[in-house]
Amino acid sequence: MLEIIPGSYLAVTPYGAWRAVSRADDSIERRILQAILCEAQSPMLSAEAACAWTGESNAEAALGHLLRLQEDASLEAWTTPRKVPFGSMEASLPPLLATLSDTRRAVLADRMGFCLAMAGFPQEQGDALAALGADILSVAERQSAALAQIGDQLLDGWGNVDAAGVSGLSFWPMHVGRIRLALTVSGRPRFNQATFSDLVWSLCVRYGRI
Known part of the structure; x- marks a missing residue:
């Protein structure tokens, strides 16, 4: 198979x-x-x-x-094909986002900080996190040359951590075609599951050819 x-x-x-x-x-x-x-x-x-x-x-x-x-x-x-999850992004993305966090709270934003979808947050908090996530990843993008000097120590995401190093929020860039999105996750990320593939698949069908 x-x-x-x-x-x-x-x-x-x-x-x-x-x-x-x-x-x-x-x-x-x-x-x-x-x-x-x-x-x-x-x-x-x-x-x-x-x-x-x-x-x-x-x-x-x-x-x-x-x-x-x-x-x-x-x-x-x-042996058989699958189809991308159907429905509008407003309807299909929030349930997928909810599965990507152990607190079932996450936000997806475009590079300008506009909230594309959210799960588990009130609207005002989701909008604020969308703007924050986009800004954090913009800084990382602008400083890419300096960050490249870190080498193997540079990881893919950015975190808001407490004194024990435990992350309450993490921020993840998602490069879909020429579009960069910001995924903000509350709690522990859970990306190693089929719903993450479905989220990326939906985004690539929507934005991947732009």
Whole structure:
């Protein structure tokens, strides 16, 4: 069931979804993952599709990239296709956001601080956190050259922590196509589940080709 073979339908795992949006690098792996996530239905694997996603002219080389993504748990293949969660963003995103936190509270904002969706917060708090998250990630983006000097110590998210180092709020960049979004999570993040893949998939279908 999990072999990368022509005729199967590809889906991006929670880890693959994270790889696709956590950073804005132009790696071939990220391009493949985002191309698959931009499809409203799980695409069927073919040699032609693999070449289109990877930019390779040789089918064997193209399929090799996909196999490596499967081997590191970024891709999986199934016998039947799935469809992106239906509904408007206003209706479909809040339930997905709620599952990404152990407190069931999270906010998604655009780079200008406009709240796209929230779960668990009153409107005023959600709007304030949307603005705060966008500002924090804007600072990180502006200081990217300086932060790059930190090397392996630089992680993907930013936190609001107490004296014991426990984070009450964390802020996560999400790079969807050319769009950067800010995900704010209250409590412990829970990204390693299918609902995170569904959230990223919905966002990529909406914004990934912009």
